[in-house]
Amino acid sequence: MSVSARASVASLDFVALAKEFPGVRALDDVSFSVRGGGVHALMGENGAGKSTLLKILSGAYRPSSGSVRLDGIERVFGSTAEAIAAGVAVIYQELHLVSEMTVAENLLIGRYPRRGLLLDRAALRAEAARLLALVGEDLSPDTRLGRLSLAQRQMVEIAKALGRGARVVAFDEPTSSLSAKETARLFAIIRDLKARGHAILYVTHRMDEVYEICDAATVLRDGRHVVTHDSLAAVTRDALVKSMVGRELTNVYNYRPRLQRPEGLEVSGLAGPGLRAPVSFSVKRGEVLGFFGLVGAGRSELMRLVCGAVEPSAGEVKIHGARLASGSPRAAIRAGLVFCPEDRKKEGIVAIRSVAENINLSARRSRLRAGLFLDFTWEKRNAREKIAGLRVRTASADTLIGTLSGGNQQKAILARWLSENVRVIVLDEPTRGIDIGAKSEIYALIHELAETGVAVVIVSSELPEVLGISDRVIVMREGLVAAEFARESATPEAVLRAALPSGSSVSAAAA
Amino acid sequence: MSSNASASAPASASPFSRLWDSAGMLLVFALLFVGCSIFVENFFSVANLRGLALSVSTIGMIACTMMFCLAAGDFDLSVGSVVAFAGVLGATVMNATGNVALGVAAALGSGALVGFVNGVLVARVGINALITTLASMQIVRGLGFIASDGRAVGIRTDSFFAFGNSALLGVPTPVWLTIGCFAIFGVLLNLTIFGRNALAIGGNKEAAHLAGVPVTRIKVVIFTLQGLVAAFAGLVLAARMTSGQPNTSQGLELEVISACVLGGVSLSGGVARIGAVVAGVLIMGLVQNAMNLLNIPPFYQYVARGLILLGAVMLDRFKRRA
Numbered sequence: 001m002s003v004s005a006r007a008s009v010a011s012l013d014f015v016a017l018a019k020e021f022p023g024v025r026a027l028d029d030v031s032f033s034v035r036g037g038g039v040h041a042l043m044g045e046n047g048a049g050k051s052t053l054l055k056i057l058s059g060a061y062r063p064s065s066g067s068v069r070l071d072g073i074e075r076v077f078g079s080t081a082e083a084i085a086a087g088v089a090v091i092y093q094e095l096h097l098v099s100e101m102t103v104a105e106n107l108l109i110g111r112y113p114r115r116g117l118l119l120d121r122a123a124l125r126a127e128a129a130r131l132l133a134l135v136g137e138d139l140s141p142d143t144r145l146g147r148l149s150l151a152q153r154q155m156v157e158i159a160k161a162l163g164r165g166a167r168v169v170a171f172d173e174p175t176s177s178l179s180a181k182e183t184a185r186l187f188a189i190i191r192d193l194k195a196r197g198h199a200i201l202y203v204t205h206r207m208d209e210v211y212e213i214c215d216a217a218t219v220l221r222d223g224r225h226v227v228t229h230d231s232l233a234a235v236t237r238d239a240l241v242k243s244m245v246g247r248e249l250t251n252v253y254n255y256r257p258r259l260q261r262p263e264g265l266e267v268s269g270l271a272g273p274g275l276r277a278p279v280s281f282s283v284k285r286g287e288v289l290g291f292f293g294l295v296g297a298g299r300s301e302l303m304r305l306v307c308g309a310v311e312p313s314a315g316e317v318k319i320h321g322a323r324l325a326s327g328s329p330r331a332a333i334r335a336g337l338v339f340c341p342e343d344r345k346k347e348g349i350v351a352i353r354s355v356a357e358n359i360n361l362s363a364r365r366s367r368l369r370a371g372l373f374l375d376f377t378w379e380k381r382n383a384r385e386k387i388a389g390l391r392v393r394t395a396s397a398d399t400l401i402g403t404l405s406g407g408n409q410q411k412a413i414l415a416r417w418l419s420e421n422v423r424v425i426v427l428d429e430p431t432r433g434i435d436i437g438a439k440s441e442i443y444a445l446i447h448e449l450a451e452t453g454v455a456v457v458i459v460s461s462e463l464p465e466v467l468g469i470s471d472r473v474i475v476m477r478e479g480l481v482a483a484e485f486a487r488e489s490a491t492p493e494a495v496l497r498a499a500l501p502s503g504s505s506v507s508a509a510a511a
Numbered sequence: 512m513s514s515n516a517s518a519s520a521p522a523s524a525s526p527f528s529r530l531w532d533s534a535g536m537l538l539v540f541a542l543l544f545v546g547c548s549i550f551v552e553n554f555f556s557v558a559n560l561r562g563l564a565l566s567v568s569t570i571g572m573i574a575c576t577m578m579f580c581l582a583a584g585d586f587d588l589s590v591g592s593v594v595a596f597a598g599v600l601g602a603t604v605m606n607a608t609g610n611v612a613l614g615v616a617a618a619l620g621s622g623a624l625v626g627f628v629n630g631v632l633v634a635r636v637g638i639n640a641l642i643t644t645l646a647s648m649q650i651v652r653g654l655g656f657i658a659s660d661g662r663a664v665g666i667r668t669d670s671f672f673a674f675g676n677s678a679l680l681g682v683p684t685p686v687w688l689t690i691g692c693f694a695i696f697g698v699l700l701n702l703t704i705f706g707r708n709a710l711a712i713g714g715n716k717e718a719a720h721l722a723g724v725p726v727t728r729i730k731v732v733i734f735t736l737q738g739l740v741a742a743f744a745g746l747v748l749a750a751r752m753t754s755g756q757p758n759t760s761q762g763l764e765l766e767v768i769s770a771c772v773l774g775g776v777s778l779s780g781g782v783a784r785i786g787a788v789v790a791g792v793l794i795m796g797l798v799q800n801a802m803n804l805l806n807i808p809p810f811y812q813y814v815a816r817g818l819i820l821l822g823a824v825m826l827d828r829f830k831r832r833a
Contacts, residue, residue, distance in 0.1 A: 309721055333723035347721055350714035352781045361711055361722040365704060373702040416722065 009036035009197040010071060010087075010167040017066035019052050021403065024395045026052040029066070030225045032218045034168070036199040039190060041210045043203075044220035044244055045435035050203050051405065053220070054170055057201070058090040059083030070168065089161030090170045093177075093433070095153050097145055097160075104128035104141035107160050131159040135189050151182035158189060169193060170201040175209060176433060177295065187213050205435055207237050219243045241436060253443055253468030260471070261285040263321070264455025265337070265424040267306055270315030274301025276479035278315055283424070283455040285320075288446060290470030291459040293499050298479040299459045300342055303426050306457075307339035308332040319423055333362055336423030340413055340430055342459070344406065348413045351402030355394050356383035358401045359415045386415035391441065407438035414445060425449060426457045431465065443469055463492055475499050536774055536790035536823075543794060547801045554804055557681075564686045565751075567796035569594065569760070571689040571789075572744040573767045574774075575696035576737040578788050581771055582700070583733055584713040584780030585633060588644040589625060590741040591763035592651035595756065597622050597745030599655045602664040602755030611671050619742050625651055626738020630731035648764070655757040664755040675750020685747045692740065697785035709733060713780025769816075770795050773823045794819075 012034040019027040027049045034040040044050050055061040057068060059077030067074045070086055077083040083090075097106050104124050105112075113123035128141035137155045145153065154174060161169060171190075175183045190213055193200060202214055210217060211232060219226040219240065226243045229235050264285040269278040275298050283289045291299045304310045306317055311327030317337075318324065325331040329339065341347035349358055360368060360379050367382075369375055383397040390411045394404055401412055410430065417425060427446070431439045446469060450456050460466045466473055473490045475483045475498040483498035548555040573590050580587050597618040605614030625647060632643045666672055677684045700706040708729050711719040720726045749755045774791030776783045798819055802812050 307721075329721050330723040330725055339721060341721055346715075347717045350711050350718050350781065352714045352777075353710060357707060357711065361707075361719070361724065368704055373698075374704060374707065 010199040011036050011069075012168050012199045012201070013069040013072075014053070015067050015069060015074075017053065017056065017068070018064045019049075019056060019061060020064045021395070026223050027056075027063070028223045030220065030223075031066075032225060032228045034199045034201055035216070036167075036197045037194055038215040039194055039200045039202050039213055041202050041204060041214035041217035042220070043205075043210065043217060043240065044226075045407065045437040048220040048244070048435070049223040050220060051172075052223075054090055054092075054172055054201075054203065057083065057088055057168075057170055059088075084164055084166075087165055087167040088170070089164065089166035089168070090172065091154070091157050091161065091174060092172045093174075095157045097153055097157060099144070099146035101145055102141065103132070103139055103143050103145055103148070103156055106145050106156055107131050107141070107163055109160075111164075127163070131163045132156075134162050135159045136185075149182075150177050151179070151185070154178070154186065155189070162193075166198070168199045168201070170203070172203045173205065173433060174202075175204070175206065179294075183209075205433070207240065210240070211237075244436065253465070254440070254447060255469060256447065258286045258447075258450055258471075260287050261453060264319070264453075265306075265457070266318040266321075268316055268318075270302070270305050270312050270317065272301070272305045272310055272312040272314075274298045274479060275305070279481055280315075281474060281481070281484075283457055285423075285453040285455050286450050287471045288450050288456040288458060288469055290466035290473040291457065291476060292461075292463065292466045292473055292495055293476035293482075295461060296478075297476040297499065299476050300428055301479075302476070303339065303428050303457070303459055307337060307426055309339065309341075336421055338362070338417040338422055338425050340417065340425070340427045342428040342432070344409055344413065349401050349409050352400060354398045355387065355392065355401045355404070355412055356380065356397040358412055359383045359386050359397075362416050364421075386418060387412075390415050390418075390445070407434040410434060411438065411441070414442065422449065422454050424455045424457070426459075428459045429461065430458065431460070431462070439465075463496060467492060467495065534786065536787045536794070539823075540790045540793050540797065543797055547797065551801050551804050554801060559800065559804070561681075561683060561686075563796050563800045564689075565683050566800065567792050568683075568685040568689040569744045569748055570763070570767055570770055570795065571792045572692045572747070573737075573741050573763070574770045574788055574792050575692045575785075576733070576740045577767045577771050578774070578776055578783050578785070579696065579700070579709055579733045580737055581768070581776045581778060582713045582780060582783035583709045583730060584716060585640040585730065585733070586644070586768060586778075587626075587629060587640070587734065587737050588764045589629060589647040589651055590737065590767060591760040592648045592655065593622050593625055593738055593741035594745035594748060594760040594763060595758065596625075596651050596655035596658070597742035598749030598752075598755035598759065599659045599664055599757050600755070601746050602666045602749055603658060605666060605668050605671060606664065609668065611668055614668075614671075615746060618746050619739060622742020622745070623735050623739040626735040626741075627731065629738065630734030633734065634727045634730035652757075652761075659755065659757045661757060663757070666749065666753050666755070672750050672753040675747060675753070685751060688743075688747060693785060693789055700783060700785055705729065705732075710781055710783065713777075713782075715781075766795065769820050773820060791823075794823075 015031050017027055017030045018025070030049065030053065042050055042053070052061065056063050059080040059082050062076065062078070067076060069075065070088070075086055077086065098109070107128045108124055113120040113127065125141045132139055132141065135155045135158050137152065137159065139152065145156065148156065174186060178186060190200060204210060214232065216228065216230050217232055217235070217240065218228040221244060261284060263282050266282040268280045270280070271278040279302055281289070293299050305312045308327050308329045308331060316323055317326065319335045319337050322335065324335050324337065332339070345351065350361070356379060360382060363382065367378060380397065387394060387397060392411045392415065393408050401409055404412070430442055434442070446456055446458065458466070458469065467490055471487050473485045473495060474481060475485070475495055477499055485495060553559055577587065577590070600621055601614040601618035604617040605611055608614070629644055629647055632638045633640045674684060679687055708719065708724045711724055712726050712729060716726060748759065770791040771788055772778065772791070773794055774784070774788035776788060798816065799812065802815060807815070
């Protein structure tokens with residue numbers, strides 16, 4: 001099973017692939033080829049069909065029609081196990097590893113070496129070390145996986161795929177949680193896989209990465225194949241973006257100065273887990289305040305304290321001058337402070353309930369109820385209006401929200417908050433993992449909210465985004481507020497410098 | 512490998528699957544009913560059907576609140592003990608005071624209290640529901656034995672057990688009460704914000720909390736209702752048996768949970784339908800009744816019940832995957 005021993009070049013073809021769900025055609029007659037020894041970018045807005053295509057490749061879904069050809073042989077995978085056995089590996093954003101087990105156990109899970117009836121520990125360790133060496137990871141095979149960084153875990157996942165003889169490797173936005181240095185390492189490994197003749201499919205929203213690592217690109221839109229470029233040499237960014245959205249995007253951030261009114265949100269001396277010193281700041285009605293910092297700088301922790309998701313140990317929060325009871329999201333929402341959390345799946349949506357129920361989850365009782373019972377008419381109408389207003393792509397209001405794409409889930413969550421009488425909205429990474437089209441819609445919404453006098457706080461790890469939409473930027477570093485910039489003085493260099501730990505020279509956050 | 516929630520393909524929306532979704536278990540019940548009427552001697556008679564309905568009345572009442580418990584992602588093992596304890600306490604208080612209302616109040620109050628304590632321990636203190644209700648199941652069972660000294664407490668108030676054995680339009684009163692429970696909790700689940708919130712909590716507790724749903728309060732209310740309804744069922748049972756028996760209804764909690772699972776309630780929370788739960792309860796009772804009529808020895812009946820539960824769950828999984 002040695003990877004280097006396989007000199008042959010893999011090939012992967014999608015032939016007239018289609019997949020239908022109730023009311024939605026997620027993929028429609030998609031054909032393109034991925035050549036071994038190359039990295040092929042797969043691009044498109046959310047809901048374009050990228051995830052569906054990956055799931056068919058990995059054996060999680062069966063196509064409604066069409067097929068996948070591996071090395072010229074037609075394959076229909078009935079399960080993920082069959083796909084793995086055929087040499088396909090899909091590295092998802094969420095890794096499938098067991099944090100309580102060691103690195104070696106994770107690497108060889110499902111195919112442990114045995115001696116008689118017993119586990120052959122020596123062989124396990126030796127094989128694990130060999131696989132780790134393939135990805136250039138200098139780790140003890142006996143380390144518990146839970147102690148590794150996210151980047152290291154990703155390397156383990158890649159090594160695991162190689163150990164299973166993967167010839168086709170698909171990456172689903174692999175760099176979304178990696179620093180620049182870690183990204184560079186990942187790219188080195190991808191180049192190595194390429195040199196060995198593997199066929200690599202690379203799903204991303206980041207243009208820079210497409211030009212840095214990819215040789216070819218395919219763009220999907222609304223489940224259809226738009227274009228495949230066999231070489232990117234003559235293709236401009238604008239052309240790629242245009243083919244993704246089907247329209248030219250001029251200024252995505254669409255910033256306009258706004259009238260700023262009295263304080264909307266005042267936070268003073270707030271302290272709690274994740275903060276190294278009490279934090280104070282305020283936001284005017286009609287103002288957009290950006291929070292920038294590296295992953296782990298304490299931004300999300302601060303927002304959780306502000307919104308009552310975590311009880312602060314000291315300090316107070318005022319909305320329109322009135323003090324908020326601490327430690328209760330319910331009290332915060334009643335006072336008009338709403339929070340859109342970072343982790344959509346874990347904290348935002350109720351995946352197994354309908355889009356309508358998710359949108360109406362925070363609606364006021366007085367609205368949602370007629371007498372003692374639910375007002376079904378209002379509920380339906382409100383959901384439909386919000387779905388249309390925010391252009392949520394869903395078969396119907398009764399579709400389970402978990403079946404929508406990430407961007408559409410995010411829009412539905414935002415719709416939930418617009419059901420309320422919002423005074424302050426706190427958005428934690430609202431555009432993570434979302435395509436450009438949905439992003440610009442969310443930016444437009446933020447401006448619209450600010451213009452009606454809502455105080456907006458937005459946490460983001462994307463520097464251009466923070467600078468593009470904020471009136472003011474606060475930079476956090478290692479659990480402290482490091483600096484504050486007015487829009488005019490917030491240059492990328494100055495903001496990034498303030499965010500980096502002293503003595504560090506890597507730009508870990510610029511996306 | 513990729514067993515995250517979004518990986519499961521949504522079921523196709525053919526007319527059949529939609530019908531199955533909304534009324535699948537009721538259909539299974541109807542088929543079983545027709546089958547038994549034709550093939551099982553003495554099944555289709557007024558006396559037998561009345562007996563069948565009576566036999567599921569206790570499970571039926573408690574299944575209503577268990578459905579809420581499961582929908583919100585919890586469960587309650589203490590219900591069987593509460594049934595016994597409420598019967599014993601009610602009988603004791605009635606005998607001591609000669610006042611039916613006082614006995615009923617004491618029994619219902621104690622049941623609600625047990626549920627309230629369960630709820631606070633699970634939702635507020637954060638102890639696992641399995642551990643919490645396993646403990647209260649034993650404590651309350653013990654209290655029932657202590658209060659009665661281990662013996663059945665005969666009820667001396669005629670009006671009370673006359674009520675338990677009365678009938679309206681030929682249907683026994685306990686059955687009417689069960690139908691009432693199904694109606695009340697069906698409305699609560701489908702037509703109120705409370706029901707919506709319970710399902711949202713079971714679907715994703717953290718998201719519900721951040722969306723302003725009062726998670727702790729709703730869970731405490733659900734457990735309190737569970738205790739209250741179990742005590743009510745205990746009183747009705749005591750009225751039927753004309754005594755409060757400390758060792759009745761052992762293992763009832765598992766039968767109730769089985770009926771809910773048969774009715775498609777998800778053990779991980781977030782999914783529940785009252786119609787299907789009614790069907791689940793009826794199927795359990797019907798199978799039991801038919802096996803009795805067919806003179807199948809009780810030892811085999813255990814095996815059959817287990818197999819039916821497994822079969823129903825597998826059918827459901829199969830349907831979801833198709």
